[in-house]
Structures are given as structure tokens and as C-alpha cells.
Amino acid sequence: MAISNRLKNQHLLWRAAFGPMAEMASDLDTMSQKKLWELLLSTSKKEPVKLNIASKAYDDYLNDMILMGGDTNKLTKDQRKALQDQSKDDLKLLNVTWMGEMINSEAQFREKMSLFWHGHFACRVIHIFNQQDLLHIIRANALGNFGELLRQVSKSPSMLQFLNNQQNKKQHPNENFAREVMELFTMGRGNYTETDIKEAARAFTGWSFDVKGNFIFREKQHDKGVKTILGKTGNFNGDDVINILLEQKQTATYITKKIYKYFVNDAVDDAKVDWLSKRFYTNGYDIKKLMEDIFTSDWFYDGKNIGTKIKSPIELLVGLRRLLPLQFQNDAAQLLFQRALGQVLFYPPNVAGWPGGKTWIDSSTLMLRLRIPQIITANETINIKPKGDDDTMMGQMMEEKIIKKQNKEYASKGGSAIVDWVMVVKIFEKVSKEELLKKISDTVLQTKSRINNDVLEKYLNKESRENYVKSSIINLMSTPEYQLC
Structure with missing residues (x-):
């Protein structure tokens, strides 16, 4: 298959964004990749507005905690449960709000x-204040300096709590935080010793946070002794450890390789990763420059990199909604899809995040993926068991009665969606009838393989041009090829 200008632009939009939006889809035939890339950069320059979701109940809780000196033991068991339940509800709203963004x-x-960084810095804490703060750190620094992003994430109350650094004290060090910072956030497994972890844990002693969610350094809990970490010796603290990790070229290599797999291809080209990582290191961990090196290169648009990546559940759902402008009766219906497909925002399966790639697909999730376009546009119900991930479910495995309840909820108030088909049909208004199906296929699919047009025609509604476009898109989105970008 020849690589058309449209295909290259859609490739950039699927990898650097969430696919084409209906309003601009018709412009992709003529726009250059350079101009599209500049547009993606310019529209992402502004500082993001913090998504502040915490309800009044949590605001009141925070004020009470301040008055009680942060002593949660003064709360009754029922009060703690009520606050946790409220936090879960607020996290659902934060999820839907971020998806809207x-x-x-x-x-x-x-x-x-x-x-991407949400998965890299995986954190699962049921605390709406801390989680929305961590999300803001990630969104505000997503295109900035990796060192600054690493430092701010590491000092966030969510991450300190999730990785148990509250328990990391002088004479009783807890190694969990130091281990994950090295293994998952910077260097990758096998590039440090157990001694390095033990010594780094000593350096991180005293890192904590107060009831307001502010980072604090508890000096009395800090081990002031001399430590040796990755060949360097000194009276190091946590900031020193992060500096030492950033000095390691292996950190640049590890991050670059992970970014390459996520944005380019699961099959890593070691020579390209080596070139990219050296520039990433030399440029002082400038994330935007690294991504520019990738998205403006000729090799990024090679056929072997196009239509080869399995969309994550979030990419699938968001991309579908960008091309099909629609409104759910209840936006929370999206949470049912996330749960059933195995990716719930703010609930990663573990500290390593979602593994991605082929793990997104199994027999049950593939069948649901293929049905989603019909489910949304025809108001069907979800009648499939979500992935059995007890971690994601926070210890509450999906029993049949819960599934039935969710299906009923979806059918009654969540599943109905109104699609603005007028806007979608407008994408193809200048396309001749003879070329229409090919044009729709080229807009919806990124893969070399395509369903046979003669076969597809049998399932299309030919009563009107609008019905033809509508049925074409829904049927194409219901193919295995649409799962790839």
C-alpha cells in the first residue's frame, strides 16, 4: 500500500495525539506533516488548567484534618469509610473529566x-486531592524537562504514599520507594545493585508530606550518614539521588526505549534508540526535543511503523469519539468500557503500570472492542464479563450480579449516545460516489490490510448518502483492523 499524505498525517495524529477529529479530517489530504506537527506543538503550549474535582465533603475533611493536626485516628471507622467512598466517586469524575480533555x-x-507518563509513573491511591495534584504535575510537565517531572512526581504525596516512603525512616529504612525509582522510573532493572537500593533508601529517609499535601523533609527521620550510590560517595539526600540517576546515560536510554515502544513500534530499532537517547541526554532530558526528533524524522513514517500498534482502551475510546462527535446520556458509561477492556485511569494494575502491546487483546476484550461502535450508536447493552483483574478492581472481583447491575445501568442511562452525523458526513462531501467507500476506509483505517469492498458493500445502508457514510464507518470501526493505529 502506497503511503499517502493522508495516511502519514493520520499516523502522526494517532501517535502524537488521539486520532483525527471530524472538523479537520478533510484537511489531512493536503496538509504537510511539518505544518501538522507545528500545529500540535502550538496548541499544547499553554499551561494546563488544573482539574479540580474534589467535592465539598473532601474540602471539609481537609479543614477538619488541619484542625486536628493531621491525626486521622480521631476519625471514626464510619467517617473514614464515608471519605473513602466519596474519594472513589470523585476519582470517577476526575477520570471522565480527563477523558473529556x-x-x-x-x-x-x-x-x-x-x-504516557500516567502509565510510566503508575500510582494507585484512593485520595482525590493527592491524585488530582499528581495528575496536574504530570500534565504541567509532560512536554518539559524529564528531570523536573521526575523530581516533582517523586515528591508528590500520592507517590510517597503509594511506594511507602512514609515508613522510610532512619535506622528502619524502607527500600520500596528507592527500588521503584531506579527500576521503573529511571534506569530499568539490572542496571544497579541491591546495595545501591539500600543506600538510596537511606538517602530518601525523611521525605514525607503534610495533611495539606505539601512535601516536607523530616530532618529528624533522615539518615545523615555517608552513602555510596552508583559509584559515588557522600552524605546524600533524596535530591542528590535523583541527580545521580539523571547523570546516568542509562536513564536516558531506558526512557527513550520506552517512549520508542509506545509512540513508534513495539519492535525496537536499537540503532535509532541509541541515537535518540544520546540526543535526549545531551539536550538535558528535554522531552519536547526528543519527541520532535521522533515525529519529524523520515523513518517515523516508514510503512513498518504505520498501523502496527494495538490501541490501548483509552486510545480506542477517545479516538472513536474524536471522529464521531457524540454525547452520552451519562459520561460515566465510559468507565464501564474502561473496566471491561482492562484500563481504568488512576487504577493501574500495579506499580509497573499497564504492560500494553498484545496484552490489550484477549478473546473477550477483542469481541467487545469489535462491538463497541454498535453498542454506542445502537444503544445496545454490555453483556460481557470484564477482565478478571483483582488489582484493578481494588479487591472486588466482578461477580455476575455486579455485571448484570452494570449492564442494566448502561442500558438505562449510560449507553445512549447521540452522534453528530452531519459533521461526519461533511468530511466526505466533496468525494464522488464511486470513491466514497475507499475514502471512508482510508480515513478510518491505518492498516495495509483492508476488508474486501464487495463484502463490505453487502452490509451497508444505501438508502441515502448519510446512511451509507454512517453504516460504512460503523462497520469499518467494527473490524480487527480498526484496533490498530
Whole structure:
């Protein structure tokens, strides 16, 4: 298949963003990749507005905690449960609100990079204040300096709590935080010793936070002794450890390789990663420059990199909603899809995040993926068991009665969606009838393989041009090829 200008532009939009939006889809035939890239950069320049979701109940809780000196032991068991339940509800709202940003925000590049970092700095804490603060750190620094992003994330109350650094004290060090910072956030497994972890844990002693969610350094809990970490010796603290990790070229290599797999191809080209990582290191961990090196290169648009990546559940759902402008009766219906497909924002399966790639697909999730376009546009119900991930479910495995309840909820108030088909049909208004199906296929699919047009024609509604476009898109989105970008 020849690589058309449209295909290259859609490739850039699927990787650096969440796919084409209906309003601009018709412009992709003529726009240059350079101009499109500049547009993605310019629309992501502004500082993001913090998504402040915490309800009044949590505001009241924070004020009470301040008055009680941060002593949560003064809360009753029922009070703690009520607050946790409220936090879960608020996290659902934060989830849906952020998805809305991914779908509708002009800052597509920033939101896509934020989704990547959300998985890289995986954190699962049921605390709405801390989680929305961590999300803001990620969104505000997603295109900036990796060192600054690493430092701010490491000092966030969510991450300090999730990785147990509250328990990391002088004479009783807890190694969990130091281990994950080295293994998952910077260098990768096998590039440090157990001694390095033990010594780094000593350096991180005293890193904590107060009831307001502010980072604090508890000096009395800090081990002031001499430590040796990755060949360097000194009276190091946590900031020193991060500096030492950033000095390691292996950190640049590890981050670059992970970014290459996420944005380019699961099959890593070691020579290109080596070139990219050296520039990333030399440029002082400038994230935007690294991504520019990738998205403006000729090799990024090679056929072997196009239509080869399995869309994550979030990419699938957001991309579908960008091309099909629609409104759910209840936006929370999207949470059912996330859960059933195995990617719930703010609930990564573990500290390593979502593994991605082929793990997104199994027999049950593939069948649901293929049905989603019909489910949304025909108001069907979800009648499939979500992935059995007890971690994601926070210890509450999906029993049949819960599934039935969710299906009923979806059918009654969540599943109905109104699609603005007028806007979608407008994309193809200048296309002749003879070329229409090919044009629709080229707009919806990124893969070399395509369903046979003669076969597809049998399932299309030919009563009107609008019905023809509508049935073509829904049928194409219901193919295995649409799962790839």
C-alpha cells in the first residue's frame, strides 16, 4: 500500500495525539506533516488548567484534618469509610473529566504525553486531592524537562504514599520507594545493585508530606550518614539521588526505549534508540526535543511503523469519539468500557503500570472492542464479563450480579449516545460516489490490510448518502483492523 499524505498525517495524529477529529479530517489530504506537527506543538503550549474535582465533603475533611493536626485516628471507622467512598466517586469524575480533555482539548499532544507518563509513573491511591495534584504535575510537565517531572512526581504525596516512603525512616529504612525509582522510573532493572537500593533508601529517609499535601523533609527521620550510590560517595539526600540517576546515560536510554515502544513500534530499532537517547541526554532530558526528533524524522513514517500498534482502551475510546462527535446520556458509561477492556485511569494494575502491546487483546476484550461502535450508536447493552483483574478492581472481583447491575445501568442511562452525523458526513462531501467507500476506509483505517469492498458493500445502508457514510464507518470501526493505529 502506497503511503499517502493522508495516511502519514493520520499516523502522526494517532501517535502524537488521539486520532483525527471530524472538523479537520478533510484537511489531512493536503496538509504537510511539518505544518501538522507545528500545529500540535502550538496548541499544547499553554499551561494546563488544573482539574479540580474534589467535592465539598473532601474540602471539609481537609479543614477538619488541619484542625486536628493531621491525626486521622480521631476519625471514626464510619467517617473514614464515608471519605473513602466519596474519594472513589470523585476519582470517577476526575477520570471522565480527563477523558473529556483528551477528546476535546486542542492540546492533543500534551494530553497524549500525559497519558504516557500516567502509565510510566503508575500510582494507585484512593485520595482525590493527592491524585488530582499528581495528575496536574504530570500534565504541567509532560512536554518539559524529564528531570523536573521526575523530581516533582517523586515528591508528590500520592507517590510517597503509594511506594511507602512514609515508613522510610532512619535506622528502619524502607527500600520500596528507592527500588521503584531506579527500576521503573529511571534506569530499568539490572542496571544497579541491591546495595545501591539500600543506600538510596537511606538517602530518601525523611521525605514525607503534610495533611495539606505539601512535601516536607523530616530532618529528624533522615539518615545523615555517608552513602555510596552508583559509584559515588557522600552524605546524600533524596535530591542528590535523583541527580545521580539523571547523570546516568542509562536513564536516558531506558526512557527513550520506552517512549520508542509506545509512540513508534513495539519492535525496537536499537540503532535509532541509541541515537535518540544520546540526543535526549545531551539536550538535558528535554522531552519536547526528543519527541520532535521522533515525529519529524523520515523513518517515523516508514510503512513498518504505520498501523502496527494495538490501541490501548483509552486510545480506542477517545479516538472513536474524536471522529464521531457524540454525547452520552451519562459520561460515566465510559468507565464501564474502561473496566471491561482492562484500563481504568488512576487504577493501574500495579506499580509497573499497564504492560500494553498484545496484552490489550484477549478473546473477550477483542469481541467487545469489535462491538463497541454498535453498542454506542445502537444503544445496545454490555453483556460481557470484564477482565478478571483483582488489582484493578481494588479487591472486588466482578461477580455476575455486579455485571448484570452494570449492564442494566448502561442500558438505562449510560449507553445512549447521540452522534453528530452531519459533521461526519461533511468530511466526505466533496468525494464522488464511486470513491466514497475507499475514502471512508482510508480515513478510518491505518492498516495495509483492508476488508474486501464487495463484502463490505453487502452490509451497508444505501438508502441515502448519510446512511451509507454512517453504516460504512460503523462497520469499518467494527473490524480487527480498526484496533490498530
